[in-house]
Amino acid sequence: MPKVFTRKLEQRDIAPLSESFIGTPWERRGTDHFKNLLQSQLDSERIVLVGLIDSTPVGHVSILWKSKYTPFQVSNIPEISDLTVAPSSRRLGVATSLLDHAENIVGEKYSSVGIGFGLHEGYGNAQYLYVKRGYLPDRKGVVLNDRVVSEGESIRLDDEPAIYLTKRLSQTKNL
Numbered sequence: 001m002p003k004v005f006t007r008k009l010e011q012r013d014i015a016p017l018s019e020s021f022i023g024t025p026w027e028r029r030g031t032d033h034f035k036n037l038l039q040s041q042l043d044s045e046r047i048v049l050v051g052l053i054d055s056t057p058v059g060h061v062s063i064l065w066k067s068k069y070t071p072f073q074v075s076n077i078p079e080i081s082d083l084t085v086a087p088s089s090r091r092l093g094v095a096t097s098l099l100d101h102a103e104n105i106v107g108e109k110y111s112s113v114g115i116g117f118g119l120h121e122g123y124g125n126a127q128y129l130y131v132k133r134g135y136l137p138d139r140k141g142v143v144l145n146d147r148v149v150s151e152g153e154s155i156r157l158d159d160e161p162a163i164y165l166t167k168r169l170s171q172t173k174n175l
Contacts, residue, residue: 001092001093002053002054002092003053003054004051004052004053004092004093004094004097005051005052005053005055005097006049006050006051006052006097006098006100006101007049007050007052008041008047008048008049008050009034009037009038009041009048009049009050009060010038010050011038013034013050013057014031014034014035014038015031016056016057017034017050017057017060018030018031018033018034020056020057020058020059020086020088020089021084021086034060037060037062040062044065045064045065045066046062046063046064046065046081047062047063047102047105048060048061048062048063049061049062049063049098049101049102049105051085051089051094051095051097051098053089053092053094058085058086058088058089058094059083059084059085059086059089059094059095059098060082060083060084060098061080061081061082061083061084061095061098061099061102062080062081062082063078063079063080063081063102063105063106064078064079064080064081065078066078067079067081067114068146069114069116069143069146069164070146071138071140071164072114072164072166075112076110077110077112077113077114077166078106078110078113078114079113079114079115079116080099080102080103080106080113080114080115081115081116083095083098083099083126085098090125095125095126095129096129099129099133103167103169106169107169107170110169111168111169112166112167112168112169113166113167113169114138114164114165114166114167115130115135115164115165115166115167116143116162116163116164116165117130117162117163117165118158118159118160118161118162119142119157119161119162119163120157120158120159122159130165131165133167134167134168135165135166135167136165136166136167137163137164137165138164138165138166140164141163142155142161142162142163143161143162143163143164144160144161144162145160149161
C-alpha cells in the first residue's frame with residue numbers, strides 16, 4: 001500500500017487537486033473551489049488538509065472553526081467538512097489519514113468535533129466510515145438548510161439533506 005501523507009493546503013496543491021477530480025461529480029468545482037478554500041484558510045476561518053500519495057494531492061478535508069450548522073455553533077463545536085478523495089485513490093487510507101489529522105488538530109483545543117453527511121448512496125462510504133470511527137448522531141434527525149425536517153415532510157434527496165454527528169475526542173488536552 002502506498003504511503004499517505006497529510007499537510008495543510010498550499011497554493012501549489014490547487015491545480016493537481018482540481019485535476020484529480022476530473023471525470024467525477026466534483027469536477028464542476030474547478031480550481032476556484034480550491035482557491036476559495038485556501039483563502040478561507042488564510043483568513044483563519046478553516047484549516048484545509050490535503051492527502052497526498054507519492055507527493056500527489058488526491059484528497060482534502062476542512063476543519064471549520066465556526067460551523068454553519070447552528071447546533072454546532074451554539075455548542076462551540078468545530079465541524080469537519082467536505083472530506084473528498086479522488087475515486088482512483090480510495091481504499092488506500094487517505095480519508096482515514098485526513099480524519100486522523102483533523103481530529104488531532106481539533107482535539108488540541110476542543111473536547112468534541114462535529115461532522116455531517118448526505119443521505120443518498122453517494123455518501124455511503126462516508127456514512128460507514130464516520131460511524132466506524134465513533135461518531136454518533138446528534139439526535140436531530142434529517143436537517144435541510146439548517147432546519148430539522150418534520151415527520152411526513154417530502155424533500156428532494158440531493159446533496160442538501162444531511163444528518164449531523166458528533167464525536168468526543170479523548171486526546172483533548174483542555175477538558
